[in-house]
Amino acid sequence: MKLYFFQCQESYGNSIYLPYSSGILWTYARQFDAIKNNYILGDIFFEKLPVKDYESRVVDPDILLFSNYGWNTTYHLGVAKRFKELYPNTIVVIGGPNAQQQESYLREHHYIDYSVWGEGEQSLVELLTALANKSDMKDVPGIAYIDNDQYIKTTTRIRKTDLKEIPSPYLEGVFDDYFTRYPSYNFMPVWETHRGCPYHCTFCDLGADYYNKVYMFETDRLLSEIDWFSERKIEYVEVADANFGIFPRDLDLVKYIKQKHTENGFPEKINATWAKNSPERLFEMSKILDSMNRGGVTLALQSQNKTALTNIKRINIANDKLEDIAQKYIDLGIPTYHDFILGLPGETLDSWIEGISYVIDINPEGWIFGHPLEAYENTEFSDPNYINRHDIKFAFTPQVSFFAHRNKELPLEIGKYVISHNTMSYDDYIEGFLFKYFMITMHSLGWANIVAENLSRDLNIGRSQIYKKLYDYIKLSDNIINTEYQITKKSLMNAIQTGDFWGRQIFGSNDFYWEYESASAIIFENNRTEYFNTLKQFIIDIYGSEYIKYIELNDHNLICHGRQYPYTTEEFTVNGPMFNSFQDFSKAIYHRGRRTKQWKTKLTATQNGAH
Numbered sequence: 001m002k003l004y005f006f007q008c009q010e011s012y013g014n015s016i017y018l019p020y021s022s023g024i025l026w027t028y029a030r031q032f033d034a035i036k037n038n039y040i041l042g043d044i045f046f047e048k049l050p051v052k053d054y055e056s057r058v059v060d061p062d063i064l065l066f067s068n069y070g071w072n073t074t075y076h077l078g079v080a081k082r083f084k085e086l087y088p089n090t091i092v093v094i095g096g097p098n099a100q101q102q103e104s105y106l107r108e109h110h111y112i113d114y115s116v117w118g119e120g121e122q123s124l125v126e127l128l129t130a131l132a133n134k135s136d137m138k139d140v141p142g143i144a145y146i147d148n149d150q151y152i153k154t155t156t157r158i159r160k161t162d163l164k165e166i167p168s169p170y171l172e173g174v175f176d177d178y179f180t181r182y183p184s185y186n187f188m189p190v191w192e193t194h195r196g197c198p199y200h201c202t203f204c205d206l207g208a209d210y211y212n213k214v215y216m217f218e219t220d221r222l223l224s225e226i227d228w229f230s231e232r233k234i235e236y237v238e239v240a241d242a243n244f245g246i247f248p249r250d251l252d253l254v255k256y257i258k259q260k261h262t263e264n265g266f267p268e269k270i271n272a273t274w275a276k277n278s279p280e281r282l283f284e285m286s287k288i289l290d291s292m293n294r295g296g297v298t299l300a301l302q303s304q305n306k307t308a309l310t311n312i313k314r315i316n317i318a319n320d321k322l323e324d325i326a327q328k329y330i331d332l333g334i335p336t337y338h339d340f341i342l343g344l345p346g347e348t349l350d351s352w353i354e355g356i357s358y359v360i361d362i363n364p365e366g367w368i369f370g371h372p373l374e375a376y377e378n379t380e381f382s383d384p385n386y387i388n389r390h391d392i393k394f395a396f397t398p399q400v401s402f403f404a405h406r407n408k409e410l411p412l413e414i415g416k417y418v419i420s421h422n423t424m425s426y427d428d429y430i431e432g433f434l435f436k437y438f439m440i441t442m443h444s445l446g447w448a449n450i451v452a453e454n455l456s457r458d459l460n461i462g463r464s465q466i467y468k469k470l471y472d473y474i475k476l477s478d479n480i481i482n483t484e485y486q487i488t489k490k491s492l493m494n495a496i497q498t499g500d501f502w503g504r505q506i507f508g509s510n511d512f513y514w515e516y517e518s519a520s521a522i523i524f525e526n527n528r529t530e531y532f533n534t535l536k537q538f539i540i541d542i543y544g545s546e547y548i549k550y551i552e553l554n555d556h557n558l559i560c561h562g563r564q565y566p567y568t569t570e571e572f573t574v575n576g577p578m579f580n581s582f583q584d585f586s587k588a589i590y591h592r593g594r595r596t597k598q599w600k601t602k603l604t605a606t607q608n609g610a611h
């Protein structure tokens with residue numbers, strides 16, 4: 001029997017992830033005689049192509065297997081449905097974090113034969129074996145299906161404790177021919193060093209008790225995988241772990257990554273979700289990785305509101321400890337970032353504003369993420385009791401995926417977003433989103449950063465207070481910052497109310513959807529003089545004209561596309577990179593480089609200016 005796997009996604013330019021989950025499932029399954037003797041692999045697909053394109057690539061399929069994540073489920077269901085029409089005897093199996101098992105779901109999507117929940121390796125082998133032997137599916141744990149109009153859900157699959165039994169798809173050659181079959185792609189591997197997460201966040205798939213124990217893959221295998229990445233000149237590796245850095249051996253892993261990078265330049269970058277409570281080790285790891293660490297180190301928060309943290313079962317490190325850690329990273333110039341989630345029950349507009357303001361004041365160098373809270377089916381946010389207790393209201397919108405190209409020909413992936421609850425109204429939610437948009441644009445993307453830094457020192461007030469004053473100020477008159485604020489508000493509300501994509505296209509209809517703060521930064525860059533005039537007027541009106549000198553300083557510090565670098569003023573030489581086009585500039589500074597402050601030029605004092 002012939003199997004085809006689908007783990008499809010949109011590309012990021014010509015970069016695309018290798019379909020690791022499907023790959024590991026097949027690598028594991030094919031070890032067993034029952035699979036080897038009965039099944040052959042047709043292909044493992046990873047691109048979101050028009051379904052028609054797959055009709056010629058999928059030949060006489062017996063089993064179609066879909067790896068469902070929030071970003072591909074609608075697409076996969078469309079593919080499954082079409083193939084079921086073409087080949088009614090084909091068996092459709094879904095798995096992955098977004099595979100649902102409720103009776104209503106399986107009845108609605110009647111072309112799904114089996115839905116697998118939880119870890120997939122053993123379930124897949126047992127399911128395929130049972131299909132080959134025509135034996136009773138009820139004995140296969142972890143699956144749900146409709147049989148003779150009867151809904152059946154089997155017992156929960158027990159997780160594998162010994163990951164040694166699961167071979168690596170990279171080392172077993174599953175993807176080897178991808179590099180010749182798809183020469184135009186820049187493949188990004190997903191790298192799994194452990195499985196599970198010790199925490200219980202209610203909004204997260206991995207917060208379930210099921211995933212609470214953490215099991216490790218063997219170190220030797222991981223080192224060999226690093227060799228594989230390096231030999232194949234992989235630029236970018238995405239670490240799949242929930243807490244990379246949680247184990248002491250993770251330090252050795254990054255040492256080896258760095259060693260390989262030093263030998264031949266690859267991998268170039270890695271991105272990880274970092275461990276929450278091993279600050280010393282993380283510090284060491286990030287020192288070793290240095291600029292290889294694409295996005296900086298997580299100083300996770302989600303919220304600074306204690307009730308919200310209790311409601312999502314999250315414990316953060318104490319503020320004084322956080323302040324010390326942040327300072328250590330600042331001293332060494334290692335980028336950090338804080339994740340916030342907008343929409344957590346218990347959060348209020350005030351506590352949201354205070355949380356963001358707090359991190360700006362204690363870690364002015366850190367990047368801020370303010371994610372809209374998406375409610376996943378396999379979490380407490382789909383539990384009617386939890387929803388009722390917090391009076392949670394949702395909006396169904398296209399899934400948030402900033403900086404992604406959206407192909408309007410393909411089916412939309414819809415996400416379910418929390419837009420209000422009993423301590424945050426819908427209006428507060430919109431205002432909370434806009435506040436974080438404003439703070440990130442002004443502070444993290446540099447548009448008022450240097451002004452706030454200097455004023456805060458001179459006046460001995462927190463930087464966040466200055467931004468808040470500016471926020472109130474710009475709303476009172478007609479100015480470019482207010483115009484951008486209004487456009488962002490409209491675009492956000494359109495996404496929530498009318499199902500538009502989140503984000504804004506700036507460079508025409510083939511452009512990707514920029515995150516709102518980056519979009520406004522590009523507009524300000526295009527209207528730089530007007531922008532700085534507005535900022536100047538604010539300084540004069542609120543703080544006095546003696547401080548307008550900081551406008552000029554901000555301007556020199558903030559990279560400008562139209563300027564030739566280096567240039568010299570009376571006081572300093574200003575250096576910065578040059579770009580061929582405005583689009584290249586925008587991508588380098590406000591997309592790829594936004595978290596590591598690529599907006600910042602380098603100022604060195606000239607001799608006559610030195611003092």
Ligand code: B12
Binds near residue numbers: 020021095371378
């Ligand atoms: C790598 C990763 C990414 C990569 C994407 C890589 C890619 N395209 O493949 C990046 C960084 C781009 C990413 C982005 C996002 N991600 Co992400 N990501 C992950 C991460 C860290 C690892 C996933 C992974 O590959 N794990 C390794 C595989 C082997 O494990 P697994 O996925 O659990 O698969 C097992 C089972 O599910 C099952 N299984 C899987 N497929 C199948 C298929 C069959 C047929 C069977 C039988 C079984 C089966 O077997 C597998 C092995 O046991 C997970 C968190 C985590 N640690 O799991 C989040 C996770 C998948 N991401 C998530 C989310 C929400 C996002 C974002 C929407 C976040 C955001 N707001 O921007 C974006 C969306 C991106 C987009 N639009 O494309 C959620 C998904 C929730 C859901 N219900 O879908 C997760 C689970 C994290 C979470 N908080 O809950 N992500």
Ligand code: SF4
Binds near residue numbers: 201206208
């Ligand atoms: S959000 Fe992170 S820490 Fe919390 S359960 Fe999910 S993976 Fe674990």
